[in-house]
Amino acid sequence: MTMKRVFSILLCTLVLTTLAMAQADLLGKANQKYREGDLKGARILVDKAVADQALARSPEVWVLRGFIYKDMCKDATGEEADVLRDEALASLYTAVLNDSAKEYTQSSVPAYYYLAKTMYNDAAHALNDLEPVRAIALFDKYGEALRRMAPDTVLTDRDIEFGNALGTVYVKLYTQDRKQLEWYDKAVSTYKHVLALDSSNYGANYNLATLYYNRGVYNIQLITADNDIPSIQQIQEVSREFFTLALPYMLKAHRMRPDRKETILGLEGIHYSLQDEEQSRHYRHLYEELQHDDRKEKDQ
């Protein structure tokens, strides 16, 4: 071996060692800043680290990045929080993918699912704030996140739960301004979507029936002194369609839970509005019997 060759090998080893030390140093410094609570500093370093080809496949760096972004998400709001969370999720997922030795899976997987669940929470929060568009976006991302980690994930129960809540929000928005039929249409299609997933869902049956019924009633409430007899008859015909649409859903809800007073009252009201006095009276008696039983129970 010539001196020249020995020198080359030594130089190469030195460069590689320095490089490895620099990479380890970058990761170490990022980790240190994270532990010190300097999330911004940690973020800069960890972003440099993942951009480094040598570290790009290291699960350790992705786990750290996931945790840094996850903690930054805590103090952020709105779109910024969404972006940080997306980054955290993507990092934790990459960590799992690259972690063939399963060294970091134990910490990255729970953190991943935790973040996914916060999206579901935020979707619920958006519904509370009557922001259906944001709620849907978050809920969709929640589903995507779960399926990314476990493609066989079945979310039917969550879909139903979210659909019922979303339908209620649409109804609230429609009730605030009944001229906005867009909300009414969305409420109908949302409840129908829930019923397509589970035709025996009590809430969706009851709420859809109520929505149709209230639409029919509202139509009649709009009658003013300016309406002549032909228009009264037309209004009744339109309302009759809504009452007729409401009936099967309310009946189904009632058959599912015969002791629930709200469906009995619903059927009483629908039949009353359909001018079916006999059926209306039947449900009125049924309701009064339930009231009577309740009082008896209370007295005992």
Place this chain on the structure above:
Amino acid sequence: MKIRFYPLTVGRDVHPGGRTVLWRIASVLLLLLAPVLFGGVIQREPDKDTTAIIQASYIYNIAKLVEWREPAMRKGPFVIGVLGSGNLYQELVKKYATRSIGKQPIEVRKLPETQEVDRCHILFVPEEDRALLPGIMKQANARSTLVITDFPDALSSGAVVNFITAKNTLKYEISLVNADKQNIDVGLTLKQLADRVVE
């Protein structure tokens, strides 16, 4: 309603409260349709009483489409009397009490459930007071009164207009014979739009 936001702690068993919150939202039952409950008996809210709303509108239109032959009936307030049926009374007051029939301002009166009724242009007698109808018709005050009812065979008891149900909607039948007896001329439109006309 505040959402629970779990602290972002790694490695702990988290149970975000999404389900609870969603259930709270979804369980806000749409009680808009529920009548007010009073002592276990259904007391329908006036603004949800579709029948009362439609009946009130018909009554107002009927008032516009008939004429009273008796000169005394063409003066003073136009009185619409209502026996029982509180919701119909409330609906008439709410939407029509500020209106006039010709030059006669409408006055809506809720009448006690007896045969002795005030002199009215229009008197509504509901089914629960049907037993009072024959007695009311014998009263001098009922002369020239257009009696409106909502129960079967009411025309044979002297009612001029009776609300009936046809194809799940509220319509009316009219007796021209009874109208004539009460010195009332029924307009052509009211006749043509009736579901049944007794001549």
